[in-house]
Amino acid sequence: MPVFTLVAANCAVAQTQHQWLQNDRPMPHDADVITVTSPVSSPLTITTATKTPRQPVPASDGSDYLKTIPGFSQIRNGGTNGDPVFRGMFGSRLKILAGGAEMQGSCPSRMDAPTSYISPESYDLLTLVKGPQTVLWGPGASAGTLRFERIHPHFDAAGIQAEGSLLGGSNARRDETLGASLGNEQGYLQLLGNKSRASDYQDGTGRRVPSRWDKWNGDLAVGWTPDNTTWMELSMGRGNGEASYVGRGMDGSQFKRESLGAKFEKSEISEVLDKIEAQVYYSYTNHIMDNTTLRKVPTNVAAGKRVGCCKARQRAASAARSSNLDRRTTGARVMGTWLWPDFRLQSGLDAQTNTHRGHQKEGWQKDAWFQQYGVFNELTWSRDQHERIIGGARLDQSLAEKYALSATDRRSATLPAGFIRYERQLAFLPVMFYTGLGYTERFPDYWEMFAPNDGPRRGEAAFATLQSEKTTQIDVGVQYHGQPFDAWLSGYAGRINDYILVKYDPKNAYRRQVTNVDAMILGGEMGLGYHFTQHWKVDASMAYSWGSNLSDSRPLPQTPPLDARFGLTYERQQWSSSALWRVVSRQQRVAMDEGNVVGRDFATSAGFGVISANVGYKINKAIKVSGGIDNILNKTYSEHLNLAGNSNFGYSADMPINEPGRTLWMKLNMKF
Template sequence: MKNNRFSLSPVATVMTLMFTLPTFAQSEGSHKTHPNNVAAINDESVMVVTAPAVSPLTIVTSPKTPRQPVPASDGSDYLKTIPGFSQIRNGGTNGDPVFRGMFGSRLRILTNGGEMLGACPARMDAPSSYISPESFDLLTLTKGPQTVLWGPGNSAGTVHFERERPSFDKADIRGDASMLAASNHRRDENADISLGNEQGYLRLIGNKSRSDDYKDGNNERVPSKWDKWNADMALGWTPDNDTWLELNAGKGDGEARYAGRNMDGSQFKRESLGMRFEKSNIGEVFDKFEASTYYNYADHIMDNFSLRAPGSMGSSMGSMHNNLSMNMGTSSSMTMSSSMHASSNSSMHMSMPMSMQLDRRTVGSRMMGTWLWSDMKLESGADMQQNTHRNKKNNGWVKDARFRNYGIFSELTWTATEQDKIISGARLDRVRVDNFTGTALSERDDVLHAGFARIEHSLTDMPLMLYAGVGYTERFPDYWELFSPTYGPGGNVSAFDSVKAEKTTQLDIGAQYASKRLNGWVSAYVGHVSDFILFRYDPNNVRVSEADNVNARIMGGEAGVSYKLTENWKTETSLAYSWAENTSNSKPLPQIPPLEARLGLSWEKGNWSSTGLLRLISSQHRIAENEGNVVGKDFAASPGFGVFSANAAYKVNQHIKISTGVDNLFNKDYSEHLNLAGNSSFGYSADTSVNEPGRTFWAKVNVKF
C-alpha cells in the first residue's frame, strides 16, 4: 500500500476529543428514523448473534450493533452473520459473499444507492471488500427477485448499506466511535461525527483496520494479514423538514495477503463522489421525488512480492483463470498471464516478481417518484449505470470493456384490506457491452425483463403474517463471466460471444410470528434458472476454464426463533439451508454451502449482558468436482464442525459500552466448505483448504455522544 495511507492520528484525535466535548453529556437531538426501523435494530444492550428480521423477506439491521464472531473487517464478513449468507474464503479479509448458494452479480450490493465494482478479473477486490460496515447506519436485505427498484438481475437478493440523514432541531454535535483490540495484533478504530443545525449538517467518518496473520486451531500460521482505511464526508442542506440535499465524498486504500491466491492485493484504492436529493410532501397524490448520482473508482494492484517473497515460491498454485492476458494484456512488471493470482494447482513457476494494475470507473444515476392514494402507493422511476474496466500496460492505461445499462421500473403496493397487502412490480432494461480486446465480437446488447407479484396477509386472531410471491428476472453476464474464462459454451473460443443471459423464476413463501416472549420467522424458496452460468475447470490445468450455460433447480430457506425464557434470559436460534441441482446433467450445482444452525443463549441484567453462540455446520457431500464460478470451485467434500463463542458487555453509562469476547473458544481446527485451496508458495499441498482462525480474544469500546 502506498504512503498516502489514512493516518491513525485523525481517528485517535477525534475519539480523544469526544471525552472533552461540552456536548458529551447533553441529550441527543431528534434523529431521522428509517421507515422499517424497530427497536431491536438500534438496541446495543445485548450482542446480536442472528440478524433481526423486520419481515421474513426483508431483513433490516444496524451494522454498528456489536456482533459475534469478532466485529467485521469488511462487508462480506458482516453479511455472513445473517442467516443464509456464507462467503468464499481466501484468508483473513475480502472474502466473496454468497447468499443461498448464489454468487457474484446475482447478489447486488449497494452503498447509499450506488454500486462499487471491483477491478480484479478474479474478484480479489469483490465489491464488499470496499465496504467498512460500521461506517453505515442500516443494512437492508431483500431476498430473491422480490423488488425491481435497484437494478436488473438481482436473482439472489439485494443488499443495501445506507447512511441515514442526520437531523438536528438545534445547533449540536453528535457521533459515535469505537476501538477494537484482538488476537493476532488486530486493531480497529472507527469514528463517525455529525455537526449541524436545522438548516444542514457536516458528517465526518473515518476508520482503520489492520491485523497480522492469524493462527488456526493447530497453531499454524495462515497468511492473512491486512491493513485498510477509509475516510468519508457528507455535507447536507435541510432548509425544511421536507427537503434534503446531500453531497458526499470518500477515499480509501488497503492491502491484504491471501493464503489462497498466487498474488496478494497491494492496493485497494477507492474514490467515491455522490449526490442525493429528496423532496417529500409535495402534494396530495404526488408525495415524493428523489434523485441521486454517484461516481465510484477502484484502482487495484496485485503482486507476488509486496506481502510475500517470490524467491521462495518454487512451484505455485495456479490460476483458476486462464489467458486473461489475451483480453487484458500485461503490466510493465508482468510478462505472464494475469491468471497468476487465482487459487488452484499448477506447476507454473512464479519465482520472479510480478504485478498487475487494473481499475474500474463506475458512474450511475437514479430518480424515482412516489404517488399516494387512499389505499395504493406507486413508486416509479429510471436509472442508468456505466462502468469501464482498464488494465495498465507499458504504454499506459488500456480499456478492455465498457458496460452500459438503462432501466425503467415501477412498484405498486395495494393495501386491499387491513389484513391484506398486494405488492407487484415490473422492470425493463437495455444493456450494452463494448469489447475492446479485439479477440471477439466488438459489442453485445440485450433487453432484460423482470417482474414480481406478492401477497402479504396478517391474521386477526394471532400475531402472524404470511406471504407468498413469484418473481422473474433476467441477468446479463457480468465482466467476470464474459472476459475471465478461456472458452465459452461448447468450447467456443470466446465466452464474450456465446455466454447467454440467465433467466430466474422463483417462488418465495414465508411467515412471521411475534408475541411478547416468542418471535419466529421462516422464509423458503424454490426456483428454476434457465441458462445458469457455470464455470468448468480443466482437472489437468486449472488455468483453463470454460463458462457454460446449464439449467438449474434451486430451493432452500432460512428460519429463526427467539424466546424470552425469563426477564433476564433469552434464546436465539437460526437455520439456513440451500440445495441446487444442475438439471442439464442431473448432478449437484457447485459451490453450495451446507446446512448451518446457530444457537444462542443471552443473559442481561442492568448494565451487564452476556451471550454464548454455538455455530453448527453439517458436512457437504453434494459437490460438482472441478466446477464452480470465477473465484472458487468444488475440489472435495467437506466435513461438518461446531464452533462455540462467547462474549460479555458492560454499559458504563449511556455513552460508553465495553464488550469483550472469545471466538472459537475450544480452538477448533476447521475450514469452511466454500473455500479456496491454499497456495503452494505458503507450503500448502494440492486442494488443501485454508483453515479458519483458532481461538481469538477480542475487546471493544463503543462511545456515543
C-alpha cells in the same frame, strides 16, 4: 392472562406490523446485547443496524459482516475480503449497494470483491430483500438486493454529534472508527473514518495462515435541509488497503477507491405526489496485485538472485508477477412516489456505465465497457389493514463492448423482470405470512464474459455466446411475533434457465470455461427466540440451500451445507452476555472442478461445531465495554466454500484453508 389483554396485545402487534408493511421503513435499534444468531425484522426483508455488535469478532468488511445473517456464507480467502454467497448464489446475482451506489471491483478473479470496499460500521442500516421480490434497485438481482445505508444527521439546533470505537484482539487486530457531525436546522457536515488491520492468524493446530491486512476509509458529506420536506447532500470518499491471501498466487497490495455522489429528496409535494428522489454517483477502484510486496520472494526468485547465470535470472524475473487494473463507474437514478387511499406507486428510471482497464507497458488499455438503463414501476395495494398485494415490473437495456487490438465486439440485450406478492397479517393472531412469484433476467457480468479462457464451446469467446440467466422463483414466508415466543420461516424454490457455470481444467486450475446450463434451486431459513425468564433468552437460526444442475444431472457446485446457530443471552441492568454454538453439517453434494470465477468444488467437507461467548458492560449512556472469545475450544476446522491453499505457502492444490483458532477481542464504544 385475561382474554381482553391478550386480544389487545395481538391487535397492537398487528397494527405495528401493518404500519411497517405500509411504510417499508427500517426499524433500527441500538441494542446493548451482542447479536449471536440472526437480526430479523421480517422473513422476506431483514433490516438491522450495522453498528449493533455481533459475534464473531467485529467484521473487517461487508462480506465478513454478512456471514452473520442466516442464508449468507462466504468464499473464504483467509483473513479479509471474502466473497459473499447468499442461498448458494454468487456474484451479480446479489445486488450490493452502498449509499444507493454500486462499486464494482477490478480483479478478474474478484480479489477485490465489491464488499471489500465497504466498511460496515461506516453505515447505519443494512437492508436485505430476499429473492427477485423488488424491482426498485437495479436489474438482475435474482438472489436478493442488499443495501448499506446512512441515516443523515438531524439537528433541531446548532450542535455536535460524535461516536467512535476502539477494538483490540488476537493476531494484532486493531480497529478504530470515528464519526462526527456538526450542524443546525439548516444543514450539517459529517465526517466518517475508520482503520482496520491484523496480522496473520493461527488455526487450531497453531499453524500460521498468511492472512494479514491493513485498510482505511474516509468519507465526507455536506447536507442542506432548508425545511422538513427538503434534503440535499453532496458526498465524497476515499480508501485504500492491502491484504495477504493464502489461497491465491498473488496478494492485494492496493485497494484504492474513490467516490463522489449527490442526492436530493423532496417530500409532501402534493396530495398525490408524495416524494421525488434523485441520485447521481461516481465510483473508481484501482487495484494492484503482486507476489512480492506482502509475501516472501518465491523460491525460484531467490535462486535467481543467488545464481549468477543469465537463465536463472530470467526465471527469477518471470516468477515475480504483478497486475494493475481499474474500474470507473457512473450511475444515476430518479424515482417518484404517489399515494392514494389504498395504493402506493413507486416509479422511476436508473442508468449505469462502467469501464474496465488494465495497465500494460503501453499504458492504460480499455478492455471492457458496460452500459445499462432501465425503467421500473412497483405498485402496492393495501386491501385493508391486514393484507396487501405488491407487484412490480422493470425493463432494462444492457450493452457491452469488448476491446481488442484489431476490433471491437458489441452485444446487447433487452431484459424484463417482474414479481407479484401477497402479504397477510392475521387479525386474531400476531402472525404475518407472504407468498410471491418473481422473474428476472440477468446480463452476464464482467467476470463471466471476460475472465474465463473459453466460452460454452472450447476455443470460442464467452463474450459473444454466453446467454443471459433467466430465473423464475417462488418465495414464501411466515412470522409469529408474540410474548414470550417469536419465530419465522422463509423458503424458496426456483428454476434457472441458462444458469452461468464455470468449469475448471482439473490439470490447470487457471484455465476456466464458462457455459450455460439449466438448474433448480430450493431451500430456506428459519429462526426462533424464547424468553424463558425476564433476563434469559434462547435463540436459534438455521439456513439450508440445495441446487441441481439439470442439464448434467449432478449437484450445483459451491452450495453451502446446512448451517445452524444456537444462542443463549443474559441481560440485567448494565450487564449482558451471550454464548453462541454454531453447528455446520458436512457437504457431500459436490460437482468436482465446477464453480464460479472465484471458487470451485475440489473436495467434500466435514461438519464442525464452534463455541463462542461474549460479555458487555454499559458504563453509562455514552460508554460501553465488551469483549469475547471466538472458537473457545480452539477447534481446527474449515468452511466448505473455500479457496484451496497456495503452494507458495506450503499448501497442496486441494488443501482447504483452516479458520482461525481461539481468538480474543475487546471493544470500547463511545457515543456523545
